[in-house]
Amino acid sequence: MKSEPKKYPSEFAINMYLDKMMVLQQSELKFVSDYNYFDEDSPCHIYFVCRRPRVIIDSTKFKATKETLSILFKIQKEDSYIDFPLDFQNPYKDDSITLSSEYPYSTFQFKKENEIILNAKAAVFLQTFERYHTKAEFLDLEILYIGQSYGVDGARTAPDRLKSHSTLQGIYSTAIEKNPDSEIWLMLASFQQLNIMVMDGRSKYSEEEIELDKERFIGLHNKLNYEGINEQQKINFTEAALIRYFEPQYNIEYKNSFPNPAHKTYPECYELDINSIAIELETEEKANFKLYSQKIKPNWLHIKTFLLHSKEDRKDMFEILSK
Numbered sequence: 001m002k003s004e005p006k007k008y009p010s011e012f013a014i015n016m017y018l019d020k021m022m023v024l025q026q027s028e029l030k031f032v033s034d035y036n037y038f039d040e041d042s043p044c045h046i047y048f049v050c051r052r053p054r055v056i057i058d059s060t061k062f063k064a065t066k067e068t069l070s071i072l073f074k075i076q077k078e079d080s081y082i083d084f085p086l087d088f089q090n091p092y093k094d095d096s097i098t099l100s101s102e103y104p105y106s107t108f109q110f111k112k113e114n115e116i117i118l119n120a121k122a123a124v125f126l127q128t129f130e131r132y133h134t135k136a137e138f139l140d141l142e143i144l145y146i147g148q149s150y151g152v153d154g155a156r157t158a159p160d161r162l163k164s165h166s167t168l169q170g171i172y173s174t175a176i177e178k179n180p181d182s183e184i185w186l187m188l189a190s191f192q193q194l195n196i197m198v199m200d201g202r203s204k205y206s207e208e209e210i211e212l213d214k215e216r217f218i219g220l221h222n223k224l225n226y227e228g229i230n231e232q233q234k235i236n237f238t239e240a241a242l243i244r245y246f247e248p249q250y251n252i253e254y255k256n257s258f259p260n261p262a263h264k265t266y267p268e269c270y271e272l273d274i275n276s277i278a279i280e281l282e283t284e285e286k287a288n289f290k291l292y293s294q295k296i297k298p299n300w301l302h303i304k305t306f307l308l309h310s311k312e313d314r315k316d317m318f319e320i321l322s323k
Contacts, residue, residue: 007314007315008213008216009199009205009209009210009213009217010197010198010199010213010216010217011197011198011275011276011315011317012195012196012197012198012220012221012224012272012274012275012317013195013196013197013198013274013275013276013277013278013305013317013318014193014194014195014196014224014229014234014269014274014276014277014278015193015194015195015196015278015279015280016191016192016193016194016234016237016238016241016277016278016279016280017191017192017194017279017280017281017282018189018190018191018280018281018282018283018286019042019189019190019191019192020037020038020042020044020189020190021187021188021189021190021283021286021287022035022037022038022044022187022188022189023124023127023141023185023186023187023188023287023289024185024186024188025183025184025185025186026162026168026172026184026186029162029186032044032188038188038190042190042192043190044188044189044190045148045149045150045190045235046146046147046148046188046189046190046191046235046238046239046242047146047147047148047149047162047186047187047188047189048141048143048145048146048186048187048189048291049143049144049145049146049147049167049168049171049184049186049248049250050141050142050143050144050184050185050186050187050291051141051142051144051175051179051182051183051184051185052123052138052139052140052141052142052182052183052185053075053076053077053138053181053182053183054075054076054106054181054182054183055073055074055075055076055084055106055122055123055126055138055139055183056073056074056076056081056101056104056105056106056122057071057072057073057074057099057101057105057106057108057122058072058073058074058105059099059100059101059105059108061085062098062099064090064094064095064096064097064098064099065090065095066090066093066094066095067089067090068087068088068089068090069087069088069089069090069097070085070086070087071085071086071099071108072084072085072086073085073086073122073126075138076181076182077181078181079181084136084138086126086129086134088129092110092112092117094112096112096113097110097111097112097117098110098111098112099111105122106121106122106123106183107119107120107121107122108120108122108125123139123183123185126139127139127287127288127289128288129288130288131284131288137290137298139288139289140289140290140291140292140298141185141187141289141290141291141292142292142293142294143246143248143291143292143293144171144184144248144249144250144293145167145168145171145248145249145250145251146239146242146243146246146248146251147167147239148235148236148238148239149162150231150232150235162186167250168186170250171184171250172184191238191279193234195224195225196278196317197221198317198318216273220272220273220274223272224272229268229269229272230268233265233266233267233268233269234266236265236266237258237259237265237266237269237277238279239254240253240254240258240259240263240265240266241258241259241277241278241279241304241306242279243255243258244256244257244258244259244306245279245296245302245304246291246293246295246296246302247293247294247295247296248293248294249293249294258306259277259306259307259308261308269308270308274308275307275308275309275314275316275317276305276306276307276308276316276317276318277305277306277308278303278304278305278306279302279303279304280301280302280303281301281302281303282300282301283300283301284300284301305318
């Protein structure tokens with residue numbers, strides 16, 4: 001007779017949610033530390049290598065009135081361009097504003113009496129406008145690769161590693177060869193831990209089971225909320241879960257093998273007997289673009305939970321909640 005999956009009166013999950021993010025290109029990595037955006041409380045150890053269509057600007061079509069500014073952006077699709085005009089309120093209230101852009105026309109400047117008053121990248125500038133206003137789906141980022149960096153005491157961060165990253169260089173090389181109409185963008189990210197607990201008040205347990213679970217509950221609760229789990233392992237399983245969910249085309253490890261108790265990079269999750277690992281990424285408020293991959297459709301919010309045990313061995317705590 002087939003035995004019932006193991007279940008406890010209390011179950012725990014770890015939800016790693018996107019806390020801070022920065023989108024830039026490789027040439028800007030050297031400036032990341034200048035912003036002091038990532039800090040000790042939110043270190044950047046996870047990175048995404050992404051792709052989206054090349055956005056350039058046609059400076060010859062620029063128009064300025066005291067009320068509005070009009071810019072013609074061009075979105076490259078293979079060997080042609082799609083016009084993307086944008087009219088918006090003139091924040092300078094001056095019709096003498098001029099626009100200049102030099103080859104390859106992916107950046108531009110606003111000038112007033114030959115003084116630069118704004119220096120911007122075309123794609124980044126478009127990201128500042130609400131999506132309902134622009135309908136700019138071409139700003140969404142396709143995830144090609146997900147990686148992590150963690151050194152001694154967490155000293156090595158993703159920006160440091162990416163400055164001389166062989167995989168990144170390989171993606172750039174392939175992208176230029178096969179997708180010259182696209183640009184590579186880097187998304188640097190820090191994730192925070194949210195602990196989730198579920199108490200099963202519907203199932204019947206013996207007094208012995210309840211007493212044993214009290215000890216387990218107190219120990220696990222204190223470990224997750226006060227002592228903390230190993231930081232390196234936390235980064236490892238966050239990276240693994242992200243790769244398993246998005247299955248980026250340039251990743252190999254974890255695409256079909258997460259979670260797995262045989263993996264030696266996050267054993268503490270199994271030693272603590274945690275029920276599930278979850279990832280959560282919200283980008284609508286943070287950056288105004290959707291994330292997607294060849295497997296996952298574009299969306300503002302991505303949430304995925306992974307049961308650390310087989311369903312034959314352990315009940316999924318979130319299935320208990322849905323009953």
